[in-house]
Amino acid sequence: MAILAASICTRGGKAVLSRQFRDLHKDRVAVLLANFPKLTHSGTQHTTVEDGNVRYVYQPLEELYVVLITNKQSNILQDIETLRLLAQVVSSIARNVDEREVLNNAFEILSAFDEVVTQGYRENLTLSQVKTFMEMESHEEKIQQIIERNKELEAAEERKRKAKQLEMQRRDAARRGAMGPGPGGMGMGMGGGPGGFHGQSTPSYTPPPVATPTPQETVNAYEEARPKIGGGGPRGKGLQLGKKRVETTPETTSLLSAPQAAPVQQQQLQSSGAQAAQAAAAARFPQQPETPESTNEGIEITIQENLAVRMGRDGTVHSADVKGSLMLRIGNPELTRIKILTSAGGPPQQYKTHPKVDRGAYTANKVIGSTDASRPFPANNQQLGLLRWKLSAPHGSNDTKYVPVTFNCWFSRSDPGFYDVTIEYEVDPSFSDPITDLQLYIPLVTANAHVADPTQVWDQFDDHLEWTVPEIQPGGDKMSGSFEFTAEAESEDDFFPMQVRFRVDDALSTFGDVDVLDVVAASDESNSLPFEKKANIVTESYVIE
Structure with missing residues (x-):
């Protein structure tokens, strides 16, 4: 009263793959599948045939057959339900149900057969449950993969930032070298534009490299120091209480310690609290890594x-x-x-x-x-x-x-x-x-x-x-x-x-x-x-x- 084997074969009886659930030699299964097409008739609509001591419960699946080989005492209704579930599993795993695709996914199909049938008896499972068991996903593994992927992205961003910084340092050094190492003068510092001083031989002062920040460092320092205005929505990070503080100068320290600074801070906290619920939900939403500016x-x-x-x-x-x-x-x-x-x-x-x-x-x-x-x-x-x-x-x-x-x-x-x-x-x-x-x-x-x-x-x-x-x-x-x-x-x-x-x-x-x-x-x-x-x-x- 059990399922002996679950097989997929061609219309001619050639075994594509088979899973035996009882002590049955593969040659015996090959002989049974070879005899199977001789018992079927194209003019009938039966899904079961018998031969000797076994029963074939089968279902056409495009150019192949999904066949259950059972003994004659097996429950035919349960076998038909098992066959239908196995056919659904094969269709979900193989994109096109043909011999080549079945062989390419043989391991997954056989594993699914083992989930559905154990020791010749069907497990009480649905298709979605079989798919869940087949996925074998690990939450910890997903987290580790995300961490590794983020590390790779951060390393790539750091390499690009370093390369861009070195390139701007090189350009800045070349620009200073082109103006000459004279003892004094204004150089290009007045106006920041390209015109006015190129054609003159005004001597310029070249500061020591250690004391001169690169343009990129100046921009980064400005971006970190200036207050963040606007934003909101799911791309924000919400109210960040533990965020690293920007270094302050003595002038800003005296301003912040003044009595009139307290109402301003209180007003900022009140406006932040009004949006706390939406910002808190948005803060958990993963942010896309910022795309570095192209050259x-x-x-x-x-x-x-x-x-x-x-x-x-x-x-x-x-x-x-x-x-x-x-x-x-x-x-x-x-x-x-x-x-x-x-x-x-x-x-x-x-x-x-x-x-x-x-x-x-x-x-x-x-x-x-x-x-x-x-x-x-x-x-x-x-x-x-x-x-x-x-x-x-x-x-x-x-x-x-x-x-x-x-x-x-x-x-x-x-x-x-x-x-x-x-x-x-x-x-x-x-x-x-x-x-x-x-x-x-x-x-x-x-x-x-x-x-x-x-x-x-x-x-x-x-x-x-x-x-x-x-x-x-x-x-x-x-x-x-x-x-x-x-x-x-x-x-x-x-x-x-x-x-x-x-x-x-x-x-x-x-x-x-x-x-x-x-x-x-x-x-x-x-x-x-x-x-x-x-x-x-x-x-x-x-x-x-």
């Missing part, structure tokens, strides 16, 4: 838009805001006297220019240039914001024109204390740019969660799930999709707020309809200059409530 030897213009979206769990959009900026970075001192010819589809009052950009020229002709022709743009290889714009959908209007991806969440209570959750996403068909690394962060009450489909890209942690769609091409099969899992929770609210993150690199168009047409010399607009343009769209705060 720039000329003119680089970056158009970037940040999305801030709040939507309901039924896909209703509560609010949607777009904050855009156009930034200039110049790495060649000879290319600082320029004008940027742009196009913009919105009303003029929607766009704000930098105070030192000629507002009249931009309003009239969409030309970005300096208000003072004698003061060129800086060539410090740092990004300078020249233009900003903001777009907002009316609150409560459910307007999705600034929402590339919408989500729908479905819940059903399964066992007591557990929910079956299905999350669907859909990309707006009018959105024409590829989306990279669409990630959904789902809070969990406990680590007791199970993902139904192992083909999805996901990571599970003690307090959250992360579902990732690596790339979505316009018009492709990933324009919509779903993610199903079962997790322990008291109510649906335990899964919220969910955080969404994605980016669009090299966007063909932006929500603000801003584009760079050309870069020309300030003195001669017919003289076009080479430049590099980047357009990116990133999520600043994309929340499902």
